[in-house]
Amino acid sequence: MTASSGTPRPKLPRRALDGVLLLDKPVGLSSNDALIRAKRLFLAKKAGHTGTLDPLASGLLPLCFGEATKFSQDLLEADKTYEATMRLGIRTATGDAEGEVIATRDVHCDEADVRRALENFRGEIVQVPPMYSALKRDGKPLYEYARAGRVVEREGRRVTIHALELIACALPDVTFRVTCSKGTYVRTLAEDIGEALGCGAHLVALRRTGVGVLTLEHAVTLDALSDAPEATRDAWLQPVDALLSTFAAVHLNAVATKRFLHGQQLRLDELTLDDALTDTTEASRVRVYGDDGRLLGVANARDGVLAPERLVVTAAS
Template sequence: MSQDSRRPPDRPRKRDVNGWIILDKGVGMTSTHAVAAVKRGLFAKKAGHAGTLDPLASGVLPIALGEATKTVPFVMDGRKSYVFTVAWGVETNTDDAEGEIAGRSDIVPAASEVEALLPRFTGQIEQVPPRFSAIKIQGERAYDLARDGEVVELVARRVEIHRLALVAHEGNRSVLEADCGKGTYVRAIARDLGRTLGCLGHVAALRRTRVGPFTIGEAITVDELTEADVLRPVEAALSELPSVAVSRDAATRLMRGQPTILRGRDAPLAGPIYATCNGTLVAVGTIERGELVPHRVFNLGA
């Protein structure tokens, strides 16, 4: 056997891939593994996600590639939508089906009782995050402390739930839909509904259907990564922001991190906004005294 025949085949070189993959993550896969699968499937150099989904959950997981990673905060700040099933009668230490039983109740609420309670959990409310969450306590993740058996006391935070609706109810289970803002925990909604009803409860199934501008209708599975036209442009994350087209000279200034004067009647008066040159994303910034001040610049060949 020759030395060449024993040499392992060359691995495909990683390449610069810029844009968004809107993944429909399956149950059982961590968000980290999902990012790794997309990165490996597209031979991409750089990737990250916009909002963790627990292994138990499925649905929309936006994955940013290359220059798109600079727009992740704009997606994470957007509204999120979920469909989730609450199992009544059992509370767990994780507030979902993966945890250990922390309490039981023989009470089974009627659909009318559940529905009547939902307005109290709509709007701006105070919510205590689950003990098993990624929130940091003195530099340590809450879930790491909880797994080590430490007592985790989390402070209530103000969150906004735009819509909470009952869509199905049968036996000891209710299916609900929620539209909520950044920092809201669906597991905490289920826990608090159960406690208020006196029957206890936890999330038995969870599917995310929207993150910012990205919806489940455009999401693909890991197996569909090889198909064409699945990569969304970097600026897809910025669709809810105003935009302005700038000249090549202005684009050069922005890409150097320098502000540029915005001219014309249609120039936005406030920010944040994003700028394009010849249809290519150049920068995201704010308006200050008639100038666009860049906070993020993009190397997309404008």
């Protein structure tokens, strides 16, 4: 309310906004809170994030606005890259620095031991999800059982560690970089490495540096956005197809554009294709552009046919 009249301050109108914001989330803020702040700064009508980062973690959090939210699932499925620091010799209830200490052990390993241990965690591994996680059992998140002091049985899940390298070893702290598949818990990875070293461990720092092909290189902080003039903030937005850069591209002429936007299938031999799209006997998802160069949406290409999958509404207007 204003001090003079006591009347509510008028709400600024929200606007339709399409694009992707590469946000460098700070430690101590939940992904949802970060989304709310960014949405407010851009006065956006519709926004969503592409997978959560714990408050303890910092780094890349891609935020989708407007039509980009239709493709956020692709980033949820994408590989992620993190830089993490674990502390050997101490186990906590949550597997990270936020949990209470539940066990301590002496650390007798050296850097060579750490390097050998990391070798055993590359490739496909099995992880047991932590109790302090949002996975559900009988409709209830596991963390609710954990907070009530209950431990429930969890099945191991196969995940893939594509790359795992040692960055620094200043025992008892070990810093590593990991690129992993969807569903990997880095704090569980740290705990398991600690157990392999015979001393236990917990995560003390985590920073996400990559999601799919997106990196921190073009990311911006909330502080920088807040300090920037309102008229310049849109310059930080990536186009919607930043989420689809790994897909081959198909370019349509004016007639094919109209047909595609009406949901009609098209013959691939009549279209302009990327060199990457040479074998269409198996299904392949592609990004489709209209005669004016705008993104129309995503389609499936198979057996010589292009079938619309998801359209970008603004491209049809």
